[in-house]
């Protein structure tokens with residue numbers, strides 16, 4: 219299926235009355251992994267709105283992405299309870315270990331490193347989320363063993 | 370299988386992050402164990418916690434490792450749950466079911482008093498429901514602490530073809546997790562509150578706007594909605610009342626009620642100017658009640674026990690209980706439900722258990738990323754809305770984060786301003802521009818290039834943001850920064866350029 223056909227198919231699936239830009243973009247991201255920028259005209263057409271509106275929503279929400287993420291996405295919580303419990307140090311250890319910066323993907327596309335706001339895991343902080351797995355009370359010394367599972 | 374011992378283990382996200390999932394995996398094949406997955410009691414410093422029945426009630430084992438199974442099965446070394454001080458000293462009403470019930474067991478929910486509030490709501494007239502809330506003096510638990518009955522009255526009296534009930538499950542304040550616990554652990558309590566609201570204002574549809582960071586909560590709530598629907602509970606006076614869970618996309622300001630409504634409509638989550646208030650013109654321009662998850666969860670018992678019961682708890686301006694969520698460097702992080710009125714010091718000592726090993730107290734922040742910082746000399750403040758308001762502080766959503774002696778206050782202040790700059794919706798200038806300038810100034814000070822004038826500039830900037838911002842993001846953002854400077858001036862001065 220071409221990218222265009224896949225987008226059209228998803229757009230048909232999520233059509234709603236009234237149309238909902240955010241839900242549509244989240245659905246595209248869920249199925250494709252990101253929102254292809256070249257699909258914006260099709261999306262706008264399907265939702266009976268302008269490309270500017272779609273681009274506006276797409277750029278507004280931190281969780282919407284326009285490029286594919288790595289195979290595993292690692293997110294370090296930067297909320298205050300995690301801050302108090304040393305998430306800054308944790309993030310630096312991850313940056314060093316993966317040799318990548320926040321928001322970037324390792325060469326080879328294995329890991330994307332990112333930050334997140336509170337996961338509601340504050341009582342068991344600091345918190346690291348890898349894909350769907352939430353880790354609590356993470357010590358910098360545990361980072362390597364934690365990563366091993368995904369390497 | 371009949372000889373298997375029933376062991377209770379929480380399935381709450383934080384219990385799993387602490388290791389409950391590992392225990393479940395390790396014991397899955399053990400025929401002598403029948404594992405029941407419950408909500409968490411919220412004593413997270415003890416998780417993963419495993420319980421079993423005894424003639425004297427539940428007995429618990431703390432911070433359990435897979436190898437501890439044999440002693441648990443032998444009954445060696447457990448502690449009766451009712452003698453855990455962290456729990457025994459609380460006044461659990463809204464959180465009474467936590468650690469006791471399976472989240473999706475509607476029969477257990479009902480057996481422990483659930484749905485009584487809804488029954489009462491069907492006996493009362495809409496005016497009667499709102500009157501009960503007026504008597505209860507319940508104020509919204511999402512942050513603004515507005516009287517709940519007042520909002521409902523406006524929505525009830527506004528004529529419209531459609532009205533909506535929206536639960537705010539965005540729980541954006543870092544350091545807070547009680548909404549997540551309700552969504553994951555006692556979801557019918559939220560649904561019951563929303564149904565009562567729908568009956569009071571005449572709403573035809575409900576939404577729960579859930580933050581994207583809470584996937585387990587959204588899944589549990591969807592399952593609870595299906596169960597409630599099967600039990601024909603999503604029905605008000607013969608009319609269907611469907612409830613839909615909608616997930617956000619990582620924007621903090623989308624917890625602000627008007628930005629939330631924009632986001633529910635699928636648009637950029639930008640704050641709307643008020644009035645009109647959502648109760649008059651909210652979702653798609655129709656009267657809408659937006660309330661916090663904890664607020665809705667409190668309502669069923671106000672109807673079943675009566676408004677006067679609720680008003681008898683707490684202090685003059687702050688009736689009922691508050692769900693405090695301890696985090697940061699306290700020894701005992703977890704959920705604490707107590708009547709309003711204890712001092713910060715009492716809470717940190719009696720429940721927090723003092724500082725985590727190796728840590729010395731430096732400051733505590735109450736009310737999330739927009740909340741003020743208190744030094745050790747500020748801990749005698751009673752936890753209630755009026756005392757906090759008088760001190761220029763907020764209770765917010767009840768988050769309490771303790772920072773220890775290693776905290777760099779300049780970096781913390783920078784962290785707060787960077788957060789505001791990232792999250793500003795951009796609608797008004799003081800916040801959009803002010804937060805970026807504020808962050809730049811703090812970065813300059815942190816890098817050793819700041820001057821005394823920069824500190825004065827931060828003060829002026831903060832006052833402007835407080836006075837001229839459209840919503841509380843810009844309006845409250847200066848508080849943690851300015852209280853950091855106020856209470857730890859030497860730290861800031863020591864970093865200034867000579």
Ligand SMILES: Cc1cc2nc3c(=O)[nH]c(=O)nc-3n(C[C@H](O)[C@H](O)[C@H](O)COP(=O)(O)O)c2cc1C
Nearest residue numbers: 509510511537539540541624625626660661664841
């Ligand atoms: C920047 C900002 C973020 C907010 N985030 C939340 C939130 O995550 N959850 C919440 O319930 N209220 C939040 N609020 C408060 C809501 O605007 C609103 O007052 C609340 O949902 C009303 O519910 P209540 O009356 O039950 O408190 C936020 C407000 C602001 C200004």
Ligand code: SF4
Nearest residue numbers: 794796797800840843
């Ligand atoms: S204060 Fe900030 S978040 Fe609030 S309306 Fe203004 S720009 Fe938007």
Ligand code: FES
Nearest residue numbers: 295297300339340
């Ligand atoms: S502050 Fe990190 S999980 Fe809440």
